[in-house]
Amino acid sequence: MKMLVALLSLLALTNAIHLNGEEGDGQCNYVNLTLEPRPHSVSILEFGAVGDGKTLNTLAFQNAIFYLKSFADKGGAQLYVPPGRWLTASFNLTSHLTLFLEKGATILGSQDPSHWEIVDPLPSYGRGLELPGGRYRSLINGYELEDVVITGDNGTIDGQGRVWWDWFSSHSLNYSRPHLVEIVDSQYVVVSNLTFLNAPAYNIHPVYCSDVHIQNISVSTPPDAPHTVGIVPDSSENVCIEDCIISVGFDAIALKSGWDEYGISYGRPTKKVHIREVYLQSSSGSTIAFGSEMSGGISSVQVDHVHLYNSYSGVEFRTTKGRGGYIKRVTISDILMKNVYKAFSASGQCGAHPDDKFDPNALPVLDDITLQDVIGTNITIAGNFTGIQESPFTSICLSNITLSSNSGSPATWVCSNVSGSSESVFPEPCPDLENTYSYSSSACFSSTSNGKSAAL
Numbered sequence: 535m536k537m538l539v540a541l542l543s544l545l546a547l548t549n550a551i552h553l554n555g556e557e558g559d560g561q562c563n564y565v566n567l568t569l570e571p572r573p574h575s576v577s578i579l580e581f582g583a584v585g586d587g588k589t590l591n592t593l594a595f596q597n598a599i600f601y602l603k604s605f606a607d608k609g610g611a612q613l614y615v616p617p618g619r620w621l622t623a624s625f626n627l628t629s630h631l632t633l634f635l636e637k638g639a640t641i642l643g644s645q646d647p648s649h650w651e652i653v654d655p656l657p658s659y660g661r662g663l664e665l666p667g668g669r670y671r672s673l674i675n676g677y678e679l680e681d682v683v684i685t686g687d688n689g690t691i692d693g694q695g696r697v698w699w700d701w702f703s704s705h706s707l708n709y710s711r712p713h714l715v716e717i718v719d720s721q722y723v724v725v726s727n728l729t730f731l732n733a734p735a736y737n738i739h740p741v742y743c744s745d746v747h748i749q750n751i752s753v754s755t756p757p758d759a760p761h762t763v764g765i766v767p768d769s770s771e772n773v774c775i776e777d778c779i780i781s782v783g784f785d786a787i788a789l790k791s792g793w794d795e796y797g798i799s800y801g802r803p804t805k806k807v808h809i810r811e812v813y814l815q816s817s818s819g820s821t822i823a824f825g826s827e828m829s830g831g832i833s834s835v836q837v838d839h840v841h842l843y844n845s846y847s848g849v850e851f852r853t854t855k856g857r858g859g860y861i862k863r864v865t866i867s868d869i870l871m872k873n874v875y876k877a878f879s880a881s882g883q884c885g886a887h888p889d890d891k892f893d894p895n896a897l898p899v900l901d902d903i904t905l906q907d908v909i910g911t912n913i914t915i916a917g918n919f920t921g922i923q924e925s926p927f928t929s930i931c932l933s934n935i936t937l938s939s940n941s942g943s944p945a946t947w948v949c950s951n952v953s954g955s956s957e958s959v960f961p962e963p964c965p966d967l968e969n970t971y972s973y974s975s976s977a978c979f980s981s982t983s984n985g986k987s988a989a990l
């Protein structure tokens with residue numbers, strides 16, 4: 535048995551990360567990581583794990599990874615998880631590690647809150663997202679790592695979140711819910727070729743990270759799973775998300791960077807993010823969301839070739855007074871939308887405050903946002919751009935957008951405290967965004983021939 539396992543682990547050998555050159559065609563900008571095989575591999579079975587779906591394997595995972603730490607300076611190592619149902623609570627990854635889930639392997643999150651440690655809030659949030667104070671540690675964690683890979687042959691990470699959703703909905707949580715994967719302060723991180731199911735809250739949360747590549751994963755929680763979110767790049771840079779299918783209760787992909795005074799003083803932006811070739815669905819949130827926690831700033835984001843469907847909202851920019859920070863240099867292009875209630879929105883009155891110490895005069899900036907090459911069918915509200923009187927949204931640039939509704943009347947636009955311009959947009963946008971040849975339109979369309987590279 536042990537030999538068979540060793541053989542299987544050898545066959546499944548993956549993959550140290552190496553960083554290559556800059557951007558190219560048909561590939562992610564900002565990130566070009568290639569994987570090289572790890573020279574060592576062990577199976578979780580060698581640490582006494584039992585894949586019966588009932589035995590708690592937290593210690594087996596912790597011991598295996600402790601053992602694999604010693605290979606960090608020898609090219610790194612792989613932890614191989616064979617077919618089976620592997621129940622566990624939190625464990626930490628280590629640098630130069632590949633966690634590989636074989637086809638038929640499922641890591642199951644424990645449903646017993648006493649198995650879950652409480653950890654301090656993130657410094658850029660100052661408190662748990664859902665409740666003041668600490669929060670449950672995530673299922674799979676990384677702290678100050680480099681070169682970590684979570685991958686497999688379509689293995690599954692299943693958070694068994696139903697109990698957490700029920701506690702959340704009945705207000706019986708004592709701390710904010712855990713995420714499935716949280717990687718903090720790390721670089722060269724790959725998550726690929728896996729299925730994520732039933733996250734208690736977020737699925738994948740890279741925070742204070744750089745060089746993160748999330749590729750070819752499928753993420754789903756039921757439509758009624760409250761505030762479950764797919765991927766959350768948070769105060770991180772050089773992030774690529776591609777070839778993914780995400781269908782969740784709330785936001786599919788949400789970009790964030792900290793909360794009010796905590797995020798302002800931590801001061802770590804999310805920047806250089808490329809999202810491409812993804813299929814996104816969000817039953818009560820937005821398929822692509824910016825904020826509302828954006829106090830460290832969000833900039834240089836490119837989203838292209840995405841399908842957004844059967845959702846409440848397509849692309850949403852959220853902020854509020856007290857956030858400070860900015861969202862700027864964002865280009866969203868080549869979008870197909872279907873059965874989306876509200877295609878685009880930008881709101882300056884969205885989101886709560888962590889406590890009453892926020893500075894109401896910390897005004898957020900929303901500037902230089904390009905939305906282009908969009909076809910939407912069965913859209914009810916085309917766009918709702920509601921800015922902040924003291925800090926209006928500027929340079930909202932719309933180009934080549936066609937949105938149709940199912941009812942007889944066309945999709946509608948709503949605007950206030952916003953400026954920008956548009957060309958080839960149907961139905962006609964609100965007057966604030968209509969002027970095509972004015973000074974403000976040149977901010978949109980003159981600096982480059984097609985506006986596309988303006989955001990990069």
Ligand SMILES: *[C@@H]1O[C@H](CO)[C@@H](O)[C@H](O)[C@H]1NC(C)=O
Pocket residue numbers: 554555556557558559561566568
């Ligand atoms: C990514 O890195 C590989 C390996 O070094 C290289 O062959 C390829 O050209 C790079 N791609 C881009 C777009 O830079």
Ligand SMILES: *[C@@H]1O[C@H](CO)[C@@H](O)[C@H](O)[C@H]1NC(C)=O
Pocket residue numbers: 596625626675677
């Ligand atoms: C996981 O890492 C955190 C942060 O370094 C540490 O506090 C915690 O004790 C670690 N847990 C285990 C089981 O190693």
Ligand SMILES: *[C@@H]1O[C@H](CO)[C@@H](O)[C@H](O)[C@H]1NC(C)=O
Pocket residue numbers: 687688689727728750777
């Ligand atoms: C995506 O992952 C599946 C297994 O989950 C694999 O069969 C397929 O080859 C992968 N595709 C790419 C483009 O990596």
Ligand SMILES: *[C@@H]1O[C@H](CO)[C@@H](O)[C@H](O)[C@H]1NC(C)=O
Pocket residue numbers: 688689690729
């Ligand atoms: C991956 O696994 C999930 C269930 O774990 C399954 O629904 C899906 O069809 C699989 N995808 C591929 C490409 O094998």
Ligand SMILES: *[C@@H]1O[C@H](CO)[C@@H](O)[C@H](O)[C@H]1NC(C)=O
Pocket residue numbers: 647701706707708
């Ligand atoms: C919250 O704390 C109370 C009182 O200690 C406890 O009865 C309850 O089970 C806890 N809730 C959860 C979800 O752990």
Ligand SMILES: *[C@@H]1O[C@H](CO)[C@@H](O)[C@H](O)[C@H]1NC(C)=O
Pocket residue numbers: 569685724726727749750
């Ligand atoms: C995903 O799986 C495919 C098929 O096995 C493999 O070719 C590819 O390198 C894997 N990608 C990553 C990023 O692990």
Ligand SMILES: *[C@@H]1O[C@H](CO)[C@@H](O)[C@H](O)[C@H]1NC(C)=O
Pocket residue numbers: 845872873874875876912914940
């Ligand atoms: C149109 O989109 C709405 C969501 O806004 C959805 O409820 C409805 O079923 C869709 N209609 C059709 C015919 O698909």
Ligand SMILES: *[C@@H]1O[C@H](CO)[C@@H](O)[C@H](O)[C@H]1NC(C)=O
Pocket residue numbers: 881882883884915918919920948
């Ligand atoms: C537009 O957004 C604002 C602020 O988020 C909201 O108050 C208003 O009700 C929305 N209007 C429509 C028609 O949805």
Ligand SMILES: *[C@@H]1O[C@H](CO)[C@@H](O)[C@H](O)[C@H]1NC(C)=O
Pocket residue numbers: 868869906907908909934
């Ligand atoms: C307008 O957008 C559509 C859909 O993305 C695209 O097929 C078409 O080429 C665009 N037209 C121009 C003139 O760029």
Ligand SMILES: *[C@@H]1O[C@H](CO)[C@@H](O)[C@H](O)[C@H]1NC(C)=O
Pocket residue numbers: 921922923949950951
């Ligand atoms: C800006 O918003 C305020 C409400 O916050 C509203 O009273 C005012 O009319 C708006 N200004 C414009 C120009 O729409």
